[in-house]
Amino acid sequence: MKDLRLCIMGFGAVGQGLAKVVLLKKENIKELYGVELKIVSVADSSTSAISTDGLDEEELIRVKKETGKLANYPEYGSNISGLDVLDECEYDVLLEATPTNIVDAEPARSLTLKAFEQGKDVVTSNKGHLALNFNELLDAALKNNVIFKFEASVGGTMPIINLAQETLPANNVESIVGILNGTTNYILSRMTSEGTSYENTLKESQQLGIAETDPTQDVEGIDAACKTVILANSVLGIPAKYDDVKVKGISDITSEAIYLADKEGYLIKLIAEVSKDNLEVSPRLVKKGSAFDINGTLNMATVTTDLSGKVTVRGIGAGSVETAAAMLTDLIHIIREKYKV
């Protein structure tokens, strides 16, 4: 039986979700692929837990939840952090779930490049480094002959990158049009069903923990624009940069506009459009009852192809275990490719 040693960087919602899905699925993976998953190092912003024998998934979550720091993990907790964690302990795959940073892409960019140089495969849920440094990262992965997977960065658990790359490779993808931000979709759905103003609905979403205290990234379309850049590069082969996307958020949408749209059989949705002719995130009118008519925090995307016509997916766009599940799928892809016995 072969061990597959995992290093998890970032132990928030997604990182802890990873510990859960590894615990839930490792027996299954052992049976199917003959590979034993072992979490050997885990880091948060300033501390870590490291053991070559493998860490206990439930204990990791308990320590982080109860004490806030992985340094408190019995026996194996330490103050080693950041890039040093990658040197401290041999691992095979980096699972990177640090915060998205669209200013300088750190710490994700440095962590990922270092892992590549060490010859390690990387799975990420992060958007910042992909939106800012897509080519640099893909070139580095290629140069070091490692696999780099990032399904979770767009649409959370909803398959979209793998769908286009792995399931529809006979096709040329002409465009992807979709709803790629759950928070704004929730706000717009509530404004529609309750007739409430943008400001009040945003407040309600913040109280429910759906919108963040600083909602800018979501409501101004920045998050969806990052995903637009990732899809443009990875699926359509367009060497797009963040600045190439026309971005307009939802903060100017009025309840009157939603009312007028409703009367004519339309909904207002924050739509990301990815095509050679147009990279755009903006509020758009969509027909009620169409594929774009989804409520709450769901995501969806319609992929238009040359041979298969339109293929539409919808699914859960965020969440701890859900996002981690997309990362585990990417990890299994790596196992099938490199480790299956």
Add this chain to the structure above:
Amino acid sequence: MDKLDGDSMKMNLVLELSDTPGQLVNSLEPFRELGANLVSVIHDRTDKNENGKIPVQITVEGERQNLEKIIETLENNGISILKVDGSIRTIKISTILIGHIIDTDVRDTVDKLNDLDDVTVVAMEVKFNNEEKSSGLITVEMPFGLKNTVLNKIKEIANSKDLLVINEI
């Protein structure tokens, strides 16, 4: 549609297809499925429309019901039908504008759209909230082929008046 014997009719269509392989074959699928006979198909790849698409003239014979179904299926498949039996097909699109719609001369906004050939603003409704910003819904009717021209015009007007445009997908 010309009446033939029984319930069978002849119909002339002008479709618009993009210049990619398989487009013509795909577009003809509904005709076969609904048991209509193609009388003629004129497809000249060197004769492109302004938008780079190719007009295709089709004459087809079949039962009235099926011919209507074909038009519906083609449109559902996202194929533009420019003409049916010589008359231009029109579509309506709705757009929402948010901002100082009244202060930026709503009449002028409507006139600028009506000034485009064959384009008519058929409805306009404006709603106010407590602040001075208003929200308006404009419905415009135009020949199928002019959709992009109209959408671009609306964007241009909105930009110049600092209005937020919410166009259809």
